[in-house]
Amino acid sequence: xxxxxxxxxxxxxxxxxxxxxxxxxxxxxxxxxxxxxxxxxxxxxxxxxxxxxxxxxxxxxxxxxxxxxxxxxxxxxxxxxxxxxxxxxxxxxxxxxxxxxxxxxxxxxxxxxxxx
Amino acid sequence: xxxxxxxxxxxxxxxxxxxxxxxxxxxxxxxxxxxxxxxxxxxxxxxxxxxxxxxxxxxxxxxxxxxxxxxxxxxxxxxxxxxxxxxxxxxxxxxxxxxxxxxxxxxxxxxxx
Numbered sequence: 620x621x622x623x624x625x626x627x628x629x630x631x632x633x634x635x636x637x638x639x640x641x642x643x644x645x646x647x648x649x650x651x652x653x654x655x656x657x658x659x660x661x662x663x664x665x666x667x668x669x670x671x672x673x674x675x676x677x678x679x680x681x682x683x684x685x686x687x688x689x690x691x692x693x694x695x696x697x698x699x700x701x702x703x704x705x706x707x708x709x710x711x712x713x714x715x716x717x718x719x720x721x722x723x724x725x726x727x728x729x730x731x732x733x734x735x
Numbered sequence: 736x737x738x739x740x741x742x743x744x745x746x747x748x749x750x751x752x753x754x755x756x757x758x759x760x761x762x763x764x765x766x767x768x769x770x771x772x773x774x775x776x777x778x779x780x781x782x783x784x785x786x787x788x789x790x791x792x793x794x795x796x797x798x799x800x801x802x803x804x805x806x807x808x809x810x811x812x813x814x815x816x817x818x819x820x821x822x823x824x825x826x827x828x829x830x831x832x833x834x835x836x837x838x839x840x841x842x843x844x845x846x847x848x
Contacts, residue, residue: 653836662822662840663778678835712777714836724768724836726777 621647623715625727632703633735639699640730642713648693649715653724654686657710669696693718703734739839741823746845747813755808755821755842763828768836769797769808770822778822781808810844818846 622645632638642652650671655663667677667688675688687699696715700707710731714724738760747753759767766785770778784790784799784806796809810817820841826834 655838662838663824665835665837668835710775723780723783726770726779729777731775 621715621717621723621725623649623713623725623727625711625713625730627730628728629731629733631733631735634704635702637699637701638703638732639697640711640713640732642696642698642715642727644694644715644717644725647715647717649696650693650718651716652690652696653714653716654688654696654698655712655714657712657729663712666698700732703732705734708732708734739823739825739837741821741839741842743840744843744845746847747810749813749815749846749848751813752809752811753813753844755810755823755844757806757808757823757839759804759806759823759825759839761804761825761827761837763834764801764825765828765834766826767797767799767806768824768826769795769806770824770838772820772822772841774820781821813846815846815848818844820844 624643626641652669654666657663666681667675669675669688669690671690677683690696710729712729713727716724741757769781772778782797789798794811799806820843822841823839824836826836
């Protein structure tokens with residue numbers, strides 16, 4: 620089956636530093652990847668849609684200069700949280716949609732970010 | 736915009752049947768998904784409906800009525816391991832992203848012995 624990995628699975632960093640999270644589709648090519656954020660006991664909130672070879676499209680209220688997304692290849696998208704602050708502490712989850720698919724998203728295992 | 740409502744919590748007994756409802760309002764409806772999420776883990780796909788009717792998959796079934804903006808997830812023969820959060824997600828048009836998946840707040844199901 621389709622597998623999506625995320626790295627790292629958890630990270631603790633100091634306030635003001637930047638953190639990069641990788642999302643990889645291991646056995647399929649993903650033209651579209653999505654980045655979500657989930658705060659404790661809340662639902663997933665879509666942050667942005669990442670399209671291979673083009674700029675990401677961000678949802679309303681998500682700062683594109685703070686959450687940098689790069690989808691450089693058909694199997695890799697990265698999310699960089701720049702100048703992280705404690706309020707950025709959250710569970711970040713990516714999902715990948717296989718090329719040609721319109722109804723299937725496969726989720727990565729998530730990355731737990733804690734900013735001290 | 737999107738508006739997805741589902742109950743916050745439900746409790747059911749092992750071996751019983753439970754129905755989790757979801758109502759939604761969306762522009763450009765393009766499918767409804769149900770996911771299961773255990774605490775601290777990513778969601779796992781359960782079902783997908785794009786046409787009206789019932790989709791059955793083992794112990795899980797999902798129903799959709801597009802005219803009513805309504806779906807339910809039916810879990811039969813409940814097991815303790817079914818205790819989890821169940822997320823209703825609707826794909827519709829977002830102002831920025833074309834089609835995107837938007838999630839409800841989830842229903843936390845507790846299965847008791």
